Amino acid sequence: MQDLETKQDLDLRLGALISEHQHMPGALMPLLHAIQDNIGYVPESSYSQIGKALSLSVAEVHGVVTFYHHFRTHKPGRHVMQICRAESCQSMGSEALEAHAKKCLNVDYHQTTSDDAITLEAVYCLGNCALSPAVMMDEEVYGRVSAEDLDALIAEARA
Structure with a gap:
């Protein structure tokens, strides 16, 4: 997990992770884990991008992120x-x-x-x-x- 310096950096990392996972069967969970492992949390601002890539609604992505206690929606402490x-x-x-x-x-x-x-x-x-x-x-x-x-x-x- 590395600190992100800019929104552009965040968008680039998210885009790369989505590209890497979007064609996998059942891609949502592996993608969410990859995002959290790489960025430290799953930004709420990413739900639309994730949903579009996986043909899911924002509500479906939000539902999975909030259902599992493991996922964070905000940057964690040190x-x-x-x-x-x-x-x-x-x-x-x-x-x-x-x-x-x-x-x-x-x-x-x-x-x-x-x-x-x-x-x-x-x-x-x-x-x-x-x-x-x-x-x-x-x-x-x-x-x-x-x-x-x-x-x-x-x-x-x-x-």
Whole structure:
């Protein structure tokens, strides 16, 4: 994921990704993943371009993007923190961890801190059930995360 400098740069990247995926069967999901992987989010301004290329309505593209919690519609912070909300993690205290994170960061899910350091997201399984509760910061998964561990992750991300 790289920062985009201009709307023209964004349009060029989107155009290239759409061209690469538009002829695939069932292209929408792979295309949305490619856009988010490359740009960091799926801009709402891209829905029309995506829809036209895939013969879908803007509403259909919007419906898929908003249905799946994985997709972001706004640029994320420098770091993305995901807190697992699956049953195993909930049984081991992730709801309290989630409340602690929201209070410390002063954001809700799908929001970014005022300093643009951290975007908080829910995730519904990190595959780390034996070490619940689990948190992922960027691409690194942490297990048996306590409030103190979470505070340390937040401090490191803000440093």
